Amino acid sequence: MSRIDIHERVQAQGRLRVAQGRQRRRRTVTRRDGVRVEVDGRWLTGFCSNDYLGLASQFEVGAALQDAAAREGAGAGASHLVCGHHALHEQLEREMADWLGVPRALLFGSGFAANLAVQQALLLEEDDVCVQDRLNHASLIDATRLAGCRLRRYPHLDAEGAMRQLRNATGGAAMLATDGVFSMDGDIAPLRALARVARDEQALLYVDDAHGIGVVGPQGRGSIAEAGLGVDEVPLHLATLGKALGGYGAVVAGDAGLIEHLAGTARPYLYTTALPPALAAASLAALKLARRDDWRRERLHELIELFRAGAGRLGLDLMASTTPIQPLLCGGEAAASAMSAAVEAAGFMVTAIRPPTVPEGRSRLRVTLSALHTPPQVQALLAAIAQARDRVPAADRHDTDR
Structure with a gap:
């Protein structure tokens, strides 16, 4: 009986992930200061943490x-x-x-x-x-x-x-x-x-x-x-x-x-x-x-409302959410990755979420908000996302229906 070689299987799966645009890599955070993180020698404002109340560094x-x-x-x-x-x-x-x-x-x-x-x-x-x-x-x-x-x-x-x-x-x-x-x-x-x-x-x-x-x-x-x-x-x-x-x-x-x-x-x-x-x-x-500290939740919900109102004015394709998780649909995996890279170039860390984590055609930027964010940081992120969206070819932002 001929067995499947596990090393060959792993290599084939790796090639497939690359071809599909689904290759993932870890980002190493060198230092952290509230919502700001140092990655690859550069300080970024993070909008992808689950530290919703800002207690991790309290x-x-x-x-x-x-x-x-x-x-x-x-x-x-x-x-x-x-x-x-x-x-x-x-x-x-x-x-x-x-x-x-x-x-x-x-x-x-x-x-x-x-x-x-x-x-x-x-x-x-x-x-x-x-x-x-x-x-x-x-x-x-x-x-x-x-x-x-x-x-x-x-x-x-x-x-x-x-x-x-x-x-x-x-x-x-x-x-x-x-x-x-x-x-x-x-x-x-x-x-x-x-x-x-x-x-x-x-x-x-x-x-x-x-x-x-x-x-x-x-x-x-x-x-x-x-x-x-x-x-x-x-x-x-x-x-x-x-x-x-x-x-x-x-x-x-x-x-x-x-x-x-x-x-x-x-x-x-x-x-x-x-x-x-x-x-x-x-x-x-x-x-x-x-x-x-109810003020932490109050501030968080004020930031959520600010983000959603600003996204609406900019025509960003936000999903319906009243929580700190604010997904921005990008459609294709290439579009999500390109927008994430463009937003990072502007000084913000927002992860692109792609299949199989989410359904096909539903790739997104998963923006998460914290009570430690400030209104100017949220507004600056919105401007960076809108600019990134405008740079991505429309063909890459295909239909996002489930």
């Missing part, structure tokens, strides 16, 4: 990290169920649960691991099903595949489509999973409608609210609180520590019995080293600021 957060590292060291030393569960982990879980208005929260090293843990621990059989929005984050989709259950997907934001998929997937347990705020489109899931579907179809509603926490809802409690829902309608949801809270890690929050089950059975929780206690201390400091 003094109190950094001081908490340094103080805890000086006391507790660089790492946890073991998994949570061996000897790695620290009092700072416990305090962070309790404070997150209190903020989100749920009985319990469980700390994970990343949102990706948390999404995998939820599905592997709850969807155990081959005839179990996870029904998902077509534009869900990759971690939700990969988690279903790794859990070994059935994956069914419905059109974006289509609660009736979710209902049809659940009704067609008979037998076994069912989970309905959605992003709260969609990371590439910036729009918000119809959670009240999805909650009704989940109730009627006897499915557990699970919401990945990574991009909603800290930004939307009362006190920044996320898209679930914004929709007026609680743990009865959404038994479990994910809250990240690495977006608006500016740190690293995530918690799964919700029903006490389900959280206890995850803590005792979820493989991504049991078999990995716990998050460094110093990072938990930093997230605790950030959490207190996020709860207290």
Whole structure:
């Protein structure tokens, strides 16, 4: 039997990515100062970070990290169920649960691991099903595949489509999973409608609210609180520590019995080293600021309105979004890459997002706003984007219908 050579496969895939204009490269940030970053020896104003509230570089957060590292060291030393569960982990879980208005929260090293843990621990059989929005984050989709259950997907934001998929997937347990705020489109899931579907179809509603926490809802409690829902309608949801809270890690929050089950059975929780206690201390400091400082959200939403109004006057093709994620459609991959390069030449860092991260013909500049940005910076970015748009041949900006 002749086997496929993995090196040859990798080389062929690389050539294909280059031919399709989908080759990716890492950019190394040498220094960071608020929203400004030094890349390749040049300072740029960044509009592609998820640090929505500007807490990643906030003094109190950094001081908490340094103080805890000086006391507790660089790492946890073991998994949570061996000897790695620290009092700072416990305090962070309790404070997150209190903020989100749920009985319990469980700390994970990343949102990706948390999404995998939820599905592997709850969807155990081959005839179990996870029904998902077509534009869900990759971690939700990969988690279903790794859990070994059935994956069914419905059109974006289509609660009736979710209902049809659940009704067609008979037998076994069912989970309905959605992003709260969609990371590439910036729009918000119809959670009240999805909650009704989940109730009627006897499915557990699970919401990945990574991009909603800290930004939307009362006190920044996320898209679930914004929709007026609680743990009865959404038994479990994910809250990240690495977006608006500016740190690293995530918690799964919700029903006490389900959280206890995850803590005792979820493989991504049991078999990995716990998050460094110093990072938990930093997230605790950030959490207190996020709860207290409503001015950060107020300033952020003022900047969102400023950006959208300016984009409208310039005729920029913005997608519908009221969140800090403001996607500007470019159509073709070449156009998105060219516009990103032109905007960078003008002094701004905005990443081009291309397939397979987004659908074919929907390449975009994914502009993200922070409470640390200033109105003049936003206005200057808009002018740079408009100039970049005008330089791209119209043929490269082909039809962007889904």
